Amino acid sequence: MEIKPINSYNKMSKLAAKIVAGQIINKPKIVLGFATGSTPLGMYRELVELYKKSRLDFSKVTTFNLDEYLGLSPEHPQSYHYYMYENFFNHVNIEEKNIHIPKGDTKNPVQECRNYEREIEKIGGIDLQVLGIGVNGHVGFNEPNINLEARTHVIQLSNETIRANSRFFKNLDEVPRKAITMGMATIMKSKKIILMAWGVEKKKPILKVISGHIATDVPASLLQVHNDVILVVDKKIYSSSTVTDPLSYPDKI
Numbered sequence: 273m274e275i276k277p278i279n280s281y282n283k284m285s286k287l288a289a290k291i292v293a294g295q296i297i298n299k300p301k302i303v304l305g306f307a308t309g310s311t312p313l314g315m316y317r318e319l320v321e322l323y324k325k326s327r328l329d330f331s332k333v334t335t336f337n338l339d340e341y342l343g344l345s346p347e348h349p350q351s352y353h354y355y356m357y358e359n360f361f362n363h364v365n366i367e368e369k370n371i372h373i374p375k376g377d378t379k380n381p382v383q384e385c386r387n388y389e390r391e392i393e394k395i396g397g398i399d400l401q402v403l404g405i406g407v408n409g410h411v412g413f414n415e416p417n418i419n420l421e422a423r424t425h426v427i428q429l430s431n432e433t434i435r436a437n438s439r440f441f442k443n444l445d446e447v448p449r450k451a452i453t454m455g456m457a458t459i460m461k462s463k464k465i466i467l468m469a470w471g472v473e474k475k476k477p478i479l480k481v482i483s484g485h486i487a488t489d490v491p492a493s494l495l496q497v498h499n500d501v502i503l504v505v506d507k508k509i510y511s512s513s514t515v516t517d518p519l520s521y522p523d524k525i
């Protein structure tokens with residue numbers, strides 16, 4: 273795992289956008305995996321800037337989002353569908369037919385998961401996956417558990433995630449209890465991964481991600497066995513002054 277500690281949110285966003293842009297320039301028909309939430313908002317803003325000012329071309333790019341709340345229609349302001357169009361897709365020259373987000377209002381969630389997984393396989397997998405991390409160590413909506421699902425599936429959100437994500441809703445009761453998410457294997461099969469983490473509340477899960485231990489109760493820790501992960505991380509969480517030997521983390525957490 274390549275670790276890049278960064279000292280401002282703007283710099284983190286610029287770096288992530290630069291990596292994504294570089295990959296698009298190398299391979300215009302790239303397949304990108306996208307995350308939502310607070311963390312990548314600045315990266316989307318930067319990518320829109322690169323499109324407007326530097327003509328970064330999204331016309332051949334295909335995207336797959338990691339997850340979507342079950343029960344929310346694309347028009348719902350808290351759906352990930354809405355987020356992606358508001359913050360990114362509406363502002364660049366991506367083709368509608370190349371955008372994939374699990375359908376939160378599907379009548380048949382199990383079939384929707386199968387179709388979604390099949391679409392990713394059909395195109396040859398994800399070239400570059402952008403990830404955030406939950407306070408409980410989830411990636412996508414793969415919540416801590418004894419068993420993790422490999423493929424795209426329906427998941428019951430943990431109380432911790434419901435609480436964390438309630439900041440986007442009027443109240444706790446409005447937060448959907450279930451979601452569709454890519455599975456851990458879907459994510460791990462991505463050729464390249466950028467994991468972004470900003471804010472001290474991400475310190476605990478991030479230290480576990482780089483600890484050298486892999487545990488299903490910190491799903492993001494599986495990323496340690498992937499051979500091409502860049503961790504773009506808040507310097508307050510990971511800096512040479514607070515950390516000298518990542519292998520000593522387990523004792524310190």
Ligand code: F6R
Nearest residue numbers: 307308309310311404405406412
């Ligand atoms: C969102 C997603 C989640 C978030 C994570 C962090 O599509 O897959 O794993 O990346 O919950 O969310 P923020 O960035 O809001 O702290």
